[in-house]
Amino acid sequence: MSVNITTTRLTVRCASQHVRAGTPTCKRRSFWNTVFSKPAAVKRRARREEESPALPTPTREYHPTPIPHETIVHSPANAGQLDAYSAKTIAVSIDDTPRTFDTVFLRDSCTCPRCVDPDSRQKLFQTSDIPQEIEGKARTVQDENKSWVIEVEWQNDVPGYGAEHRTRHSLNWLRRALNTEVELRGGVRYDDRVLWDRDTITKNNKWIDYKDWTGDDSVLFDALTHLNKYGLLFLKNVPESEESVVNIAGRIGTLKDTFYGRTWDVRSKPKAENIAYTPQFLGLHMDLLYTSNPPYLQLLHSLRARTPGGESFFSDSFHAAQKLEEASKTHFRTLCTFPVTYHYHHPTYHYHYTRPTIELHPYPKYSEPTNLALHRVNWSPPFQGPFEARIGGESQTALRNYLAASHAYEKILSAEESLFEYRLNEGECVIFDNRRVLHARRAFDATKGERWLKGAYVDDDVFFSKLRVLEERFRGGGLRMGL
Numbered sequence: 356m357s358v359n360i361t362t363t364r365l366t367v368r369c370a371s372q373h374v375r376a377g378t379p380t381c382k383r384r385s386f387w388n389t390v391f392s393k394p395a396a397v398k399r400r401a402r403r404e405e406e407s408p409a410l411p412t413p414t415r416e417y418h419p420t421p422i423p424h425e426t427i428v429h430s431p432a433n434a435g436q437l438d439a440y441s442a443k444t445i446a447v448s449i450d451d452t453p454r455t456f457d458t459v460f461l462r463d464s465c466t467c468p469r470c471v472d473p474d475s476r477q478k479l480f481q482t483s484d485i486p487q488e489i490e491g492k493a494r495t496v497q498d499e500n501k502s503w504v505i506e507v508e509w510q511n512d513v514p515g516y517g518a519e520h521r522t523r524h525s526l527n528w529l530r531r532a533l534n535t536e537v538e539l540r541g542g543v544r545y546d547d548r549v550l551w552d553r554d555t556i557t558k559n560n561k562w563i564d565y566k567d568w569t570g571d572d573s574v575l576f577d578a579l580t581h582l583n584k585y586g587l588l589f590l591k592n593v594p595e596s597e598e599s600v601v602n603i604a605g606r607i608g609t610l611k612d613t614f615y616g617r618t619w620d621v622r623s624k625p626k627a628e629n630i631a632y633t634p635q636f637l638g639l640h641m642d643l644l645y646t647s648n649p650p651y652l653q654l655l656h657s658l659r660a661r662t663p664g665g666e667s668f669f670s671d672s673f674h675a676a677q678k679l680e681e682a683s684k685t686h687f688r689t690l691c692t693f694p695v696t697y698h699y700h701h702p703t704y705h706y707h708y709t710r711p712t713i714e715l716h717p718y719p720k721y722s723e724p725t726n727l728a729l730h731r732v733n734w735s736p737p738f739q740g741p742f743e744a745r746i747g748g749e750s751q752t753a754l755r756n757y758l759a760a761s762h763a764y765e766k767i768l769s770a771e772e773s774l775f776e777y778r779l780n781e782g783e784c785v786i787f788d789n790r791r792v793l794h795a796r797r798a799f800d801a802t803k804g805e806r807w808l809k810g811a812y813v814d815d816d817v818f819f820s821k822l823r824v825l826e827e828r829f830r831g832g833g834l835r836m837g838l
């Protein structure tokens with residue numbers, strides 16, 4: 356990696372470099388200096404005012420074009436040299452591209468011990484404490500690990516901070532802050548996600564031994580990274596105990612409690628209140644879409660698999676959404692907007708939630724309908740409630756459009772080449788992303804034996820928290836602000 360942090364205010368830096376190096380390296384900067392620097396603009400304005408004092412001076416003369424940020428590759432010769440002027444932005448060359456940071460952003464994210472409590476890691480000032488007039492001067496220095504960092508001195512700093520206050524940010528952190536705002540927010544690298552069909556997942560499936568999952572953090576990190584990429588993971592050699600699924604989920608974090616309980620059983624029983632508890636075929640679906648925050652991970656541990664049939668199958672709803680978008684932008688758009696209601700309506704519980712089938716990231720950068728834009732899919736036909744009455748009115752075409760789009764989507768989801776089928780054996784556990792990977796089950800013959808799965812859920816916050824912690828430990832500090 357080239358060492359290439361640099362700052363703005365090139366005129367003075369240029370001049371001093373000139374003097375130090377004694378070489379004419381500043382032609383371009385002299386040009387900018389002549390044309391755009393403040394004194395030149397002020398002179399021009401003064402001249403014009405003399406010529407025609409009655410005419411209002413054009414506004415742009417009062418706001419000359421800002422001096423362009425120029426990239427200066429740092430060499431040991433100019434490292435440590437402080438900018439001559441304070442400014443509201445600091446330009447830093449990152450991977451040979453000049454990038455500009457607002458001083459408010461750099462000040463706000465200061466992690467020095469006066470700004471962030473070293474023990475509690477809580478912020479000791481408020482964003483609203485930062486004066487609007489804040490400006491900074493930067494220099495580059497090497498930290499104790501010999502990595503390049505920018506060090507900023509402040510003008511008009513937060514009240515109470517003296518002139519000695521310095522803010523340091525590593526090049527690595529600045530790069531992450533620029534490129535991975537979603538990563539910082541959610542701990543997910545969406546560009547790492549691998550969308551799959553049957554062939555891809557068959558080749559890439561990962562099996563983890565229960566002992567390694569529970570005893571080895573590096574295996575756990577590897578497994579969670581895989582789960583984040585593919586949304587599907589299998590464990591084997593799981594002890595025959597109703598507590599095993601608690602131990603498996605507990606390695607990630609707190610289990611999500613729902614009205615089904617902290618853990619729950621999928622076994623056939625008469626007059627079941629949920630279709631999952633019958634031996635019938637259960638089509639591709641997600642769990643608990645009738646709640647505002649459906650579970651992120653679902654775990655199913657097989658305790659008994661002694662009936663014929665009952666195979667599980669899985670389909671990547673993101674892969675299907677991308678294929679749908681390629682095939683028909685109209686259908687894709689319909690699924691992004693048309694509201695579908697899910698409910699769980701029983702004497703004791705009545706859950707109800709309405710959502711479109713496909714949700715995109717609300718951030719402009721991710722607004723293109725590509726893999727990167729997909730945030731969530733909501734698809735759970737067995738738990739659908741009636742559409743809102745106004746949608747079913749005779750003058751509405753929306754429902755017809757939805758019907759056509761849902762036909763097209765379902766066809767891709769359940770195409771043979773999309774489905775990964777697996778019959779879970781006793782002592783095996785599957786973990787899948789309930790907001791992405793659809794699951795289904797073939798019918799089984801409940802009279803011929805026992806089928807019993809023990810299930811649990813884990814929330815997305817819990818999963819990503821663990822992934823970030825392990826990422827910091829095994830790949831070096833990165834996701835935490837200021838590192």
Ligand SMILES: [Zn+2]
Nearest residue numbers: 465467469470
């Ligand atoms: Zn600070």
